[in-house]
Amino acid sequence: MAKQLDTDGDAHExxxxxxxxxxxxxxxxxxxxxxxxxxxxxxxxxxxxxYAQIVAATYYGRRTHDEIEFEEYLQFATVGLxxxxxxxxxxxxxxFKTFASRRMHGAILNGLERLTEKQQQIxxxxxxxxxxxxxxxxxxxxxxxxxxxxxxxxxxxPFRYLxxxxxGVALTFLLEGTGLIENDALASAPTSHYYGSLEYRQLQQRxxxxxxxxxxxxxxVIRSHYLQEIRFEEIATTLGVTKxxxxxxxxxxxxxxxxxxxxxxxxxTAW
Numbered sequence: 001m002a003k004q005l006d007t008d009g010d011a012h013e014x015x016x017x018x019x020x021x022x023x024x025x026x027x028x029x030x031x032x033x034x035x036x037x038x039x040x041x042x043x044x045x046x047x048x049x050x051y052a053q054i055v056a057a058t059y060y061g062r063r064t065h066d067e068i069e070f071e072e073y074l075q076f077a078t079v080g081l082x083x084x085x086x087x088x089x090x091x092x093x094x095x096f097k098t099f100a101s102r103r104m105h106g107a108i109l110n111g112l113e114r115l116t117e118k119q120q121q122i123x124x125x126x127x128x129x130x131x132x133x134x135x136x137x138x139x140x141x142x143x144x145x146x147x148x149x150x151x152x153x154x155x156x157x158p159f160r161y162l163x164x165x166x167x168g169v170a171l172t173f174l175l176e177g178t179g180l181i182e183n184d185a186l187a188s189a190p191t192s193h194y195y196g197s198l199e200y201r202q203l204q205q206r207x208x209x210x211x212x213x214x215x216x217x218x219x220x221v222i223r224s225h226y227l228q229e230i231r232f233e234e235i236a237t238t239l240g241v242t243k244x245x246x247x248x249x250x251x252x253x254x255x256x257x258x259x260x261x262x263x264x265x266x267x268x269t270a271w
Contacts, residue, residue, distance in 0.1 A: 029090060044085050051097060052077040055104045059112075068115060073108060080107030210260040218253035221246055 028047060032040040056077040060070045084100035092099075211222055220239065224230040232250070236243045 025096075029096075041085060045082060048081055048085070048096070048100065049078070051100070052081040052104060055080075055101060056108065059105075059108050067119065068112065072111070072115065076108040076111035077104045079111070080104035083107070207257070207261070210257055213260070214253050214256060217249050218256070221249045222253050222257075225250065 025047070028040070028044055032044055053074060056070065056073040059077075060073045080103040081100055084096070084103045087103075088096055088099055090096075211219060214222065217239070221235055224235045224238075225232070232243050232246045236246045239246070
């Protein structure tokens with residue numbers, strides 16, 4: 001087992017993990033400067049970790065909501081601590097804790113900003129998806145009723161309604177995987193392995209091809225609504241038509257896409 005010297009010069013055995021407890025702070029830095037060893041760097045980080053916890057707790061105590069756990073604050077503070085150990089220069093006069101506190105404060109604030117922004121983006125995407133589902137269902141209901149049926153009447157009406165909704169839902173997931181819009185939820189889904197499969201990518205390519213065969217207005221509505229996540233009202237304003245007209249164009253485009261996919265499908269999947 002390794003030996004180290006006490007302040008009186010006597011040697012004793014050094015147990016793993018107790019370096020910081022037996023060596024002064026200055027000695028820890030001196031040893032790290034001399035060796036540059038990862039083990040000595042880790043000793044310094046462990047030595048100052050309680051200080052990072054104090055900084056993290058200070059910011060956590062000032063929080064205005066409980067959406068972010070203390071562990072996140074501590075992780076950001078630890079990142080700042082590690083960067084400080086790597087960049088600290090004793091000859092510049094500042095004490096390490098003074099130097100490190102600035103970096104830890106900055107790391108926490110930047111980390112919280114990124115995390116909050118990501119949470120806001122996810123919340124926005126969830127809200128847009130919910131609105132889109134309402135619009136898809138409304139369009140499907142209108143299509144069934146235009147055919148002279150109500151959702152609850154006629155043996156084929158419920159199935160037609162489900163078919164209309166189905167293509168809208170399929171478009172949502174297929175187009176989200178094209179790389180044109182970010183999709184954290186899909187990547188973390190339990191079945192995400194399928195979304196990276198060759199079959200899935202081929203289906204995406206086929207869908208993009210069929211979208212290219214739609215009329216100019218239909219392409220604009222589909223791409224704006226599903227790729228850019230723009231609501232029907234905004235698309236209507238851009239094109240200078242009513243929301244009802246956008247719903248008609250949307251419905252016609254979905255019908256064409258469903259028929260195209262069905263005529264070219266090579267599996268049992270029913271659209």
